[in-house]
Amino acid sequence: MGNIGLTLVDWLIIALYFVFVLGIGFYLKRYTKSQEDFFLAGRKNNSWVAGLAFLSANLGALELMGMTGNTFKYGMYVAHFYWIGAIPAMLFLGIYMMPFYYSARIKSVPGYLKLRFDEKTRVLNAVSFAFMTLLVSGINLYAMALVLHTFLGWNWDASMWASALTVAVYVTLSGLMSAIFTEIIQFFLIWFGLFLVSIMGIIEIGSVQEILSRIPESFATLWSTSADPSQNGMMVTWGGIVLGLGFVLSFGYWTTDFLVxxxxxxxxxxxxxxxxxxxxxxxxxxxxxxxVLGGLIAYILAHDPGSGFRLLTDGGKINYDSALPLLIARYYPTGLIGLGVTALLAGFMAGQAGNISAFNTVWTYDIYHSVINKKASDDHLLWMGRVATVAGIILSVGTAYWAKSMPTIMDYMQAIFSWVNAPLFATMLLGMFVWWITPNGAFWGLLTGMVTSFSLFIAVKFDWIPKTLITLSDVASDMAANFWRAWWAWLITFLVTIIVSFFTRKKDEKELVGLVKGLTEETVGKPVPLLKKPEFWAVLSLIILIFLNVYFW
Amino acid sequence: MTENKAMKPIWFFVGLMLIVVGGLVFLTGIYLYFNPESAHTVLSNTYPNLWWGGIMIVFGIFMLLIKDEG
Known part of the structure; x- marks a missing residue:
């Protein structure tokens, strides 16, 4: 395939986006006067603004392209990442965990660990989170440059530096506030820039029913083929989906990852x-x-000899990530191509801004202020946040160049979260709901879980142990191994934390008021109408989730 | 995001962006209606720039009209 050609109007739309986000950075700077403005956007967002930013921080272009490609490869099972692999965890965070997080007036997730346990657990989590965030940020940057080079023929260095510098400027100017603004703009650009692909696909193929009828059964259901891993595209059992993805990976990410x-x-x-x-x-x-709809459309077109649609191949291997860009090239005329490319660029850059704004907060509060300079003033911390932003971008660029020299690093992307987030979820769960968990129990449990997850990854990667040993089935995909590894890391953290807690010194119950359920009085706020109650909307969300799973069973 | 009265809500910026970009897409659609591209994209006969650009403009105007109560 040749590069996707851009005309003047496409370039104009892309340029407008850059001017826009930089303009927002400069505009918001005048409202960024304190460290709370910079690190927490002044704590004045309503739930719509915070909610869309919460979702968008996770909605990167890599994920969109990767999941469309994964649907081509695994079928509808990919929807599990969006439904059982996200919704229960998000609702649990809102209903049960947020009261402890928010009421403690902490500035970061490691900050909670400090209050609930001790400084060493906080620093362990802060350092691993900072490392993970910069690694992910750099790999994302590399992936973005690779995508722009492959599909648009853009210069690798120029596209990487242009987007990195733009993010550096607007996050340095106004911190989390500008990151949130650009994330919300990205949310709308992604819907308007990419949903048209699905609409055009439906028009071309005929209807959604026609799409579902033209894919194999193993690709068209969510649960009915999950008892036998050889019967579904992802080669995973329902146990792996529920325990690994639905419980550990999902709860680990959505309830403890500071980025969201x-x-x-x-x-x-x-x-x-x-x-x-x-x-x-x-x-x-x-x-x-x-x-998912985009991936299924690509699957049908690629298996229809008359469509002329083929995914790219790279050294004989199918490049599944090419599905979404190729659909854009298939359906979008001049002008819309510019919109589609801008949506992808916005996805990359907002993801970058999200990583950097989370990094600068954890660095400033949980590493710098906690270990290096405990007496730093507010103004100094604000200055340090800006310095950390620039340093974070420079380190990300360095990581991107390192990733370029070692492309297999991309294989580690999925695994990174199970090294850090899966064990942390066990620590958080026990910390918030069991008062007698001790600081030493939390620290050693977390450390053991992280080491276990990383060791299992290495052992499978280098064939020291067979993948099927950890997935408890005869056949297993890499994805299935990822789910199960997260589960084992969580379980080991959970058990070690409890066992060590039996033998080490507990914190005084009085110190844990407001941080642990059972020791904290349920706050009864002023009565609000039913439609304003979080519980009402959580139940409604759960009902829709159940309906979707039953409908596509 | 409206505690500081002078600060525009995020919906204003979203609306502005959608109107400007949607407007460009729509105008390109008008141009393509009279001067079709030599290399046709699939379903170009449905003139997606026109209706999609139009939808973006309408949605953008709706966003501009939102009164953010913070």
Missing amino acids: VQRAFSAKDLRSARMTPILASFFKMILPFIV
Whole structure:
């Protein structure tokens, strides 16, 4: 395939986006006066703003392209990432965990670990989170440059530096506030830039029913083929989906990853903070109408000899990530191509801004202020946040160049989250709901879980142990191994934390008031109408989730 | 995001972006209606720039009209 050609109007749309986000950065700078403005967007967002940012921080272009490609490869099972693999965790965060996070007035997730346990657990999590965030940020940057080079023929260095510098400028100017603004703009650009692919695909093929009837059964259901892994495209059992993806990976990411939780911390009050993930859950549930539908459309077209549609191949291997860009090239005329490319660029850059704004907060509060300079003033911390932003971007660019010299690093992307988030979820769950868990129990449990997850990854990668040993089945895909590894890491953290807690010194119950359920009085706020209650919307979201799973059973 | 009265809500920026970009897409659609591209994209006969650009403009106007109560 030749490069996707851009005309003057396409370039104009792309240029407008860059001018726009930079303009927003400069505009918001005048409202960024304190460290709370910079790191927490002034804690004055309503639940719509925080909710859309919460979702968008996770909605990167790599994910959109990757999940469309995964649908081509695995079928409708990919919808599990958006439904059971996200919604229960988001609702749990809003209903049960947010009251502890928000009421503690902490500035970061490691900050909660400090209050609930001790400094060493906080620093362990802060350092691993900062490392993970920069690694992911750099790999994303590399992937973006690769995509732009492959499909548009853009210069690798120029596209990477242009987007990195743009993000550096607007995040340095106004911190989380500008990151949130651009994430919300990205949300709308992604819908308007990419949903048209699904609409055009439906028009070309005939109807959604026609699409579902033209894919194999193993690709068209969510659960009915999950008892036998050889019968579904992802080669995973329902146990792997429920325990690995639905429980550990999902809860680990959505309830403890500071990148997304930081958006909820920016809410103006506790009700808005609780509504943040609940509101986001509705938008998360409709995303398969872009990615899964797009992947199925690509699958049908690629298996129709008359369509002329083929995915790219790279060294004889199919490049599944090419599905979405190729559909854009197939359906979008001049002008719309510019919109589609801008949507992808916005997805990359907003993801970058999300990573950097989370990094600068954790670095400033949980590493710099906690270990290096405990007496730093507010103004100094604000200055340090800006310095950390620039340093974070420079380190990301360095990581991107390293990734370029070692392309197999991309294989590690999926695994990184199970190294850090899966064990952390066990620590958080025990910390928030079991008062007698001790600081030493938490620290050693978390450390053991992280080491276990990483060791299992290495052992499978280098064939020291067979993949099927951890997936408990005869056949297993890499994805299935990822789900199961997360489960084992969580379980080991959970058990080690409990066992060590039996033998080490507990914190005084008085110190844990407001941080642990059972020791904290349920706050009864002023009565609100049913339609404003987070519980009402959480139940509604759950009902829709159940309906979708039954409908596509 | 409206505690500071002078600050525009995010919906204003979203609306502005959609109107400007949607407007460009729509105008390109008008041009393509009279001067079709030599290399046709699939379903170009449905003139997607016109209706999709139009939808973006309408949605953008709706966003501009939102009164953000913070």
